Amino acid sequence: MKLFNKDEFIANEIKFYLLKNKTKEGEKLPSERELAEIFDAQRATIRNALTVLEEEGIIEKKERSGRYMGHPRIKTNLQQIKSFSDKLNDMGIETKNKLLSFESMEVDKELSKKVKLPIGTPIYKITRVRKVMKENEKIPIAIEYAYIPEDIAPKLLKYDVEEGSLFSILINEYKVIPQKEEQTIEIVYADEFEAKNLKVDKLTALVKKCGTTYDSQGNIIQYLHSIMNKDWVEFELDRPDIESKTKEGLYGL
Known part of the structure; x- marks a missing residue:
């Protein structure tokens, strides 16, 4: 049985949150601070979780702008x-x-x-x-x-x-x-x-x-x-x- 670490767990929670809210391609995500409040987690954990989603291609990061929903696979x-x-x-x-x-x-x-x-x-x-x-x-x-x-x-x-x-x-x-x-x-x-x-x-x-x-x-x-x-x-x-x-x-x- 695979057990997820905290970063992976929060990454999955954010993924389900985006799906539940029908976040569209190119739509801006809430900030790290807002996500930390939504999931009752530290910002460092949120940042690591977002990095996981970036590596999976689910979201995209734009410098000095924020993170956005990526294209569908x-x-x-x-x-x-x-x-x-x-x-x-x-x-x-x-x-x-x-x-x-x-x-x-x-x-x-x-x-x-x-x-x-x-x-x-x-x-x-x-x-x-x-x-x-x-x-x-x-x-x-x-x-x-x-x-x-x-x-x-x-x-x-x-x-x-x-x-x-x-x-x-x-x-x-x-x-x-x-x-x-x-x-x-x-x-x-x-x-x-x-x-x-x-x-x-x-x-x-x-x-x-x-x-x-x-x-x-x-x-x-x-x-x-x-x-x-x-x-x-x-x-x-x-x-x-x-x-x-x-x-x-x-x-x-």
Whole structure:
């Protein structure tokens, strides 16, 4: 059973307070003094708790101004098949993408290991930077490399893949229904290309998510390799054993 220290306990209390009061993105938080009165805690404890929330990306600190509610994180359930565009639309977040390349190629030896297709298989490669709108500014949050076999989506080049959802095109235009997805997640560090396109420093920690999507017949319909800003994403896994451990940890409060 996990027991939280006082800073973590107060951080959770502040988090619930913000949720209960439906604090919106960009809204200013009460001062340290006010929070100390609300939670009957010392200001040093409040300050440490706020630092915990800053590190989690829940709130943001602006010098000489105070602390503000941070942007919402994009939640991804690893057991659900849902396009990136649909997740953002569900959250009411406006998206803008930048198409870096769209090409037809053949699977080589190295790519064959990733996409699980024979060498020489014709395949489309689509590279996009996924962006969200925040205060009229386009914020890049992910670089996405999508590989789609040409026999699954012939003449895909004629469709708008810059702003459109690839899943929507596959479903609506080619009647291909995603049925199963295998995913892996790891931490990587930004190279020069990733740093430039995501507007982060080189060697910044990022999330790399790779997934292979299959139709009901077991055919591979897409291999997706995404490099994401870790401050914008959050992953969930619906497993009873994990859920019970999480509840046990909360009861440890």
